[in-house]
Amino acid sequence: MLSAKQIQELFEVLNQKLFEQGEIGEIGIIGGAVMCLVYQTRQATRDIDAIFHPSHVIRKLADEIATEYHLDSDWLNDAAKGYLRDSFQKEDVLQLSNLRVWAPEPSYMLSMKCMSARWDTHDREDVISLIRHLKLKNAKQVFEIIESFYPKNKIPPKTQFFIEEVFENLK
Incomplete structure (x- = not known):
């Protein structure tokens, strides 16, 4: 299980890896990660459901992080991307040097x-x-x-x- 603090720390690690590769990334979190990180209504979530770009870079770096931190390989996954529509506002959650993390508006x-x-x-x-x-x-x-x-x-x-x-x- 990942707490809000752990999620933020993992995003900071991902940001550093993006920086080292000269890449800029964007992650839109949905589901339990939003409830933990944004609304603080859950203590933890099993994984981070998200959409991300550039997907091939972030997927590779997420695999590295999973190995380094002994996480499940799907700790960051895009399994729910097919359910997202484009008709919502994005609200910034975290803005790091090489990584922007956002969540959909509450509605x-x-x-x-x-x-x-x-x-x-x-x-x-x-x-x-x-x-x-x-x-x-x-x-x-x-x-x-x-x-x-x-x-x-x-x-x-x-x-x-x-x-x-x-x-x-x-x-």
């Missing part, structure tokens, strides 16, 4: 978490934290946010049930 994070609506993960707790952060009062407000990023016909029924149950439990 987009909420939308992503609701769309995935996985019961066997931290999604429920993350959604509750984001609802509180955004000061939302009802499911209708959450659906309006989701529909601002995703077409209504692409929102799965499980998302509706998930959100309704979250608000039932918030009462």
Whole structure:
């Protein structure tokens, strides 16, 4: 598990490696890493789901770091990149000499978490934290946010049930 402090330290190591190679990198973090590093609502996350550029350089350096620090090979991965849309604002998390780290705006994070609506993960707790952060009062407000990023016909029924149950439990 990676704590917020460890995530930041690993990004600093990655920044140094980018500097040594004369490269500039950018990482967009999503999922648990955002909840740890940005919102401090989780103590740790298993890995860092992200999109990154230049991908071949960062992937190679992440492999080196995994070996040096005895981390899982997928400590930094782009497995979720297919789920990202381009319609959100990026908020800077960390700006180092050769590495920029950003996260999606909170409303987009909420939308992503609701769309995935996985019961066997931290999604429920993350959604509750984001609802509180955004000061939302009802499911209708959450659906309006989701529909601002995703077409209504692409929102799965499980998302509706998930959100309704979250608000039932918030009462």
